[in-house]
Amino acid sequence: MTEVAAARRDVLLATAEQLFAARGYQATSVRDIAEAMDIKAGSLYAHIETKEDLLWEILTAAADRFFAAADPIVESDLLPMEKLRQLIAAHVQVITDGASLAAVYMNEWRHLTDLRRTEFTARRDAYEALVRGIVRDGIRSGELADLDEKFATLLILSSMNWIYQWYRTDGPMTPDEIARKLTEMLFKGLRRAGA
Amino acid sequence: MTEVAAARRDVLLATAEQLFAARGYQATSVRDIAEAMDIKAGSLYAHIETKEDLLWEILTAAADRFFAAADPIVESDLLPMEKLRQLIAAHVQVITDGASLAAVYMNEWRHLTDLRRTEFTARRDAYEALVRGIVRDGIRSGELADLDEKFATLLILSSMNWIYQWYRTDGPMTPDEIARKLTEMLFKGLRRAGA
DNA sequence: CCTACCGATCGGTAGG
DNA sequence: CCTACCGATCGGTAGG
Structure with missing residues (x-):
């Protein structure tokens, strides 16, 4: 070519x-x-060759980005909570860096035909497992509370993945600020300390 | 008829x-x-008369349910944090009670034609404003931390709205358990207390 | 609620 | 990359 x-x-x-x-x-x-x-x-x-090829290539590229951002963090020897903090920052960066890519990734995969849809969801599940592994380690190390591991993972993923819905490049917050605020709210909670 | x-x-x-x-x-x-x-x-x-009528009626019914669940709580004289707790429970109940209704509500509204789409998003924004009002009151009363009000609202909404993605009627958690866990994680945070 | 049908649009192809 | 076209399917209608 x-x-x-x-x-x-x-x-x-x-x-x-x-x-x-x-x-x-x-x-x-x-x-x-x-x-x-x-x-x-x-x-x-x-x-x-087909219209679906376009969708498939876009979805694959999106998945590649999420893994490329997460893998080095997962494989590092940082403490679990610092891993989680960095993963959130990296994940948010991928989303804000390509909000339309993220939108397709979240919404359009179900229009893949069977084989590809299965492959896609497997990769998605594998990514979820990466995050869950960090959450598990954080609970074991005592940095995180004694949480429902799966539920906490879904909370983290959902709060990150919703961002593409409202993020605008010309909005008031930078990607780093978004990641910082999200991390703080997720870790510290919404309640006033000591209340 | x-x-x-x-x-x-x-x-x-x-x-x-x-x-x-x-x-x-x-x-x-x-x-x-x-x-x-x-x-x-x-x-x-x-x-x-048209296929879009079906979509419109489904979306309107869904919005009605969310408002019917939230309105009495918003108008009550409970303290902000208790309002928030009850609103989360009510919202989660609507989602788990009709996961396919929730799925259409979250994903399909953009296929409405202009006038109806505008009306839909206005109602959605109004609902967001209800939640945001409670968050604001909670910050003022000191029950909630000194948060970014809008960001906290989006975090709450996104964590609730993701539930339809994984909730199954025959799953291990009841709607009440989901609401309770979600509230606890959102309010207390994921970090171990004192860590 | 059915039969029979409409024009428009769909994803995709052949041949250049 | 274009012209010209394919069969299939789309939302919707008329008349019963």
């Missing part, structure tokens, strides 16, 4: 990502994508 | 709700809905 063709493919993926995030996969036609690129629908098929 | 016709309409709405929750609005055809009811697609239009 030539460099130019590779670049065109990246434009195609970025265009599809934006439209899938804004309207959803099913509501986005190949003609919508082509029009946004100023080409004809049939021309897309010089780059892909 | 006869009672029989009203009952058929309820079946239609319940069927659409299930399918919209499972596959998404756009991926569900009127033929899918008709087939699930063992009738022909054209027959649906004895009950509705």
Whole structure:
């Protein structure tokens, strides 16, 4: 593949990502994508075989980013709570860095056909297991309270994953501020200390 | 309208709700809905004018439930933190009581056409404002820490709204247990007390 | 609630 | 990357 063709493919993926995030996969036609690129629908098929390939590549790229951000932290020898703090910062960074990528990742995977959907959810579960492992270690080390491990993991993931819904690049908070505030609220709780 | 016709309409709405929750609005055809009811697609239009009417009625019913659960608590004269505790329990109850309704509520509203989408998001914002009002009062009364009010509200809402993703009627936790655990984690935080 | 049908749009292909 | 087109499916309607 030539460099130019590779670049065109990246434009195609970025265009599809934006439209899938804004309207959803099913509501986005190949003609919508082509029009946004100023080409004809049939021309897309010089780059892909099916519309689902676009979704699959976007979802795979998103999963790759989350793992690339988390893996070095998980494998480090930091204490569990510091691992958790850094993982939250890294995860939030991935989301704020590509809010439309995150939106597709959270919402559109169920439109994959069976085999790919199974592979996707397996990776998602594996990521959840990484977070859960840190939570478990934190409970054992005594840094975290004696929590329901699975429930706490879901609370952490859900609070992070909701961010793409309201985050705006031109909003008042930087990604780091978001991560810091979230970590503090999750760790310390909403109650006034001593109340 | 006869009672029989009203009952058929309820079946239609319940069927659409299930399918919209499972596959998404756009991926569900009127033929899918008709087939699930063992009738022909054209027959649906004895009950509705457009497919979007189904989505709109489901979303309106969902919003009604959330407000019906929250309003008496908001208008009570309980202390802010107790209000928040009860609101979380009531909100979780609505979600666990109808996980597919909640799924449609969270995911499918963006497929509404402009006017209805605007009305929907306005109601959603109004609900968020209810929660935020309690959070504000809790901060002022000193029951809650000196939090970023909006951020804390989003944390509470996101942690509640994620529940439909994993809740199963035959799972190990009752709705009350979920609400209790969630409240405790949100209020006390994940860190070991004194750590 | 059914039969029979409408125009529009869908994802995708052949040949250039 | 385009033109021209394919069969399938879409939401919806008329008349019974």
